[in-house]
Amino acid sequence: MSISRRHLIGMAASVAFAVSALAAHAADPLKVAAYPANPPWENKTESGSFEGFEVDIVNEIAKRMGTTADIQGMDFKALFVASASGRADMVISSLTITKERLESQSFTQPYFTGALAVGVKEGSDIKSVEDLKGKNVGSVATSFPEKWLQDRAAEIGYASYKSYDTTANMLTDLQNGRVDAVVNDVVGLRYAFTQMNGLTVGAEIVTGEKFAMMMPKNSDKLEKVNETISEMKKDGTMAKIYEKWLGTAPAADSLTVTPLPVPTSAD
Numbered sequence: 001m002s003i004s005r006r007h008l009i010g011m012a013a014s015v016a017f018a019v020s021a022l023a024a025h026a027a028d029p030l031k032v033a034a035y036p037a038n039p040p041w042e043n044k045t046e047s048g049s050f051e052g053f054e055v056d057i058v059n060e061i062a063k064r065m066g067t068t069a070d071i072q073g074m075d076f077k078a079l080f081v082a083s084a085s086g087r088a089d090m091v092i093s094s095l096t097i098t099k100e101r102l103e104s105q106s107f108t109q110p111y112f113t114g115a116l117a118v119g120v121k122e123g124s125d126i127k128s129v130e131d132l133k134g135k136n137v138g139s140v141a142t143s144f145p146e147k148w149l150q151d152r153a154a155e156i157g158y159a160s161y162k163s164y165d166t167t168a169n170m171l172t173d174l175q176n177g178r179v180d181a182v183v184n185d186v187v188g189l190r191y192a193f194t195q196m197n198g199l200t201v202g203a204e205i206v207t208g209e210k211f212a213m214m215m216p217k218n219s220d221k222l223e224k225v226n227e228t229i230s231e232m233k234k235d236g237t238m239a240k241i242y243e244k245w246l247g248t249a250p251a252a253d254s255l256t257v258t259p260l261p262v263p264t265s266a267d
Contacts, residue, residue: 033088036073054092096144109260110210117186120202231261
């Protein structure tokens, strides 16, 4: 059976169109949502660009996937809506994998073991979690530290709790004495306190929380992103990013260098 020249030309045009469509699709940037004031994890600069530990990670992931990362700043609470609705392909903001979050979101493998800290004014008598009894405390709304505090309200016995939309407002209230202490990620607090006078870490809290990137539930990009993170751990890229932003090399057995599957639980 013969194929006409017109038929061949039509087939070639169809193939070219399909290849062009695939190339355009591959070039679509990854839509990334981030809390814009969370250094050293992510921070929006005066020029409008983003920088930070997780920013470098997501930019490298996008590069290896043949595209770029389009990072948009959002309030912390809005990050979860953006992911759940599919408006964001990925969310970065030192997010902890929790059982509750896994019910409505997906997470990549973790790449950092976090800890909390109690932030206080210099000279404060708060040196431990036990010292929060009878004090006014605060944290960022919908964050892991907020849940940690609320779950232990009776045990700790703090006098009042205040929830904040932004880290900046929380730390301003701490400086001005509107709260006696705040609880947040220890790395973030220590970094912030290098830029602010009169504040310090009164106590550290070991929690074993695991930081990862959040994605829409069962995202079709999840496995590829997770594989890319594993590659970055294996070839040393993740360790270099860690050292760049945290000033030291990660431990040889840490989550930063250990490839892992997509998590199905918070354990």
